[in-house]
Amino acid sequence: MPVTYDCVVPWGRSFDEYVRMFGLTEHDLTRKILGCGDGPASFNKTMRERGNSVVSIDPIYQFSAAQIRERIDATYQQVMEQTRQNADKFLWTTIPSLEALGRIRMSAMLEFLDDYETGTAEGRYRFEELPSLSFADSAFDLALCSHFLFLYSDNLSEEFHREAIAEMLRVAREVRIFPILDLNANLSRYVEPMIAYFSACGFQVKILDVDYEFQRGGNKMMKLQGYV
Ligand SMILES: C[S@@+](CC[C@H](N)C(=O)[O-])C[C@H]1O[C@@H](n2cnc3c(N)ncnc32)[C@H](O)[C@@H]1O
Numbered sequence: 001m002p003v004t005y006d007c008v009v010p011w012g013r014s015f016d017e018y019v020r021m022f023g024l025t026e027h028d029l030t031r032k033i034l035g036c037g038d039g040p041a042s043f044n045k046t047m048r049e050r051g052n053s054v055v056s057i058d059p060i061y062q063f064s065a066a067q068i069r070e071r072i073d074a075t076y077q078q079v080m081e082q083t084r085q086n087a088d089k090f091l092w093t094t095i096p097s098l099e100a101l102g103r104i105r106m107s108a109m110l111e112f113l114d115d116y117e118t119g120t121a122e123g124r125y126r127f128e129e130l131p132s133l134s135f136a137d138s139a140f141d142l143a144l145c146s147h148f149l150f151l152y153s154d155n156l157s158e159e160f161h162r163e164a165i166a167e168m169l170r171v172a173r174e175v176r177i178f179p180i181l182d183l184n185a186n187l188s189r190y191v192e193p194m195i196a197y198f199s200a201c202g203f204q205v206k207i208l209d210v211d212y213e214f215q216r217g218g219n220k221m222m223k224l225q226g227y228v
Helices: 015-021 043-049 065-085 098-121 158-171 191-200
Strands: 033-036 054-057 140-146 172-178 203-209 220-226
Touching: 015 043, 015 140, 033 043, 033 158, 043 054, 043 098, 065 098, 140 158, 158 172, 158 191, 158 220, 191 203, 191 220
Parallel strands: 033 054, 033 140, 140 172
Antiparallel strands: 172 220, 203 220
16 A cells, blocks of 8 residues: 655654764764754754754744644554555664654654754754745755655655755755655655756766665665865
């Protein structure tokens, strides 16, 4: 049965998963990072604890911690059930079972909720949404986008992908997007058009292997940067 989430759901990954999904080196972690669509991930919280710098943007940051918690609780069983029905699309090695997945995701989301008010006051969680951001040109070294672009190819248009990636390239010198698969673990139909479009605009676009695979075949990220 194909995976068909009604809309983009809050579902948060951990610092360790971000490091592996995006192939982040110790040097990368010291750069000024923008997380686009970070939602209830705990990457920002752990980065803060390590003394590093991340600003996360997401439309869910217009809501209070209690409201986000409510939305997580309302969608958690739905996501778990969809994952159970589509278990063959995932690789159950690092995350060995559905129960482990639930524990890991919920633990990351609780970490996020614990940090949310402080982080908002510190300007680390900002209510903004792609494809239009308020930041100055090249305000960041690196913009990351995990489990939003490409994944929701059935909900987001090609034009949205083009505008969102162009906006991330405006505010950051380098952009990394993971995964490049859609919800059904097929290569997103927008990958080739984005490679063609941004290459023609003069950017270097690479598809790189990373040390993270949960969706079967999903161990690749897209990296875009200007030529120096
Ligand atoms: C599946 S979650 C992924 C969360 C996190 N990046 C991770 O990998 O753990 C997708 C996120 O995209 C966010 N989102 C939806 N529309 C967006 C937009 N226009 N711009 C930025 N983020 C958006 C959702 O609110 C949600 O938090």
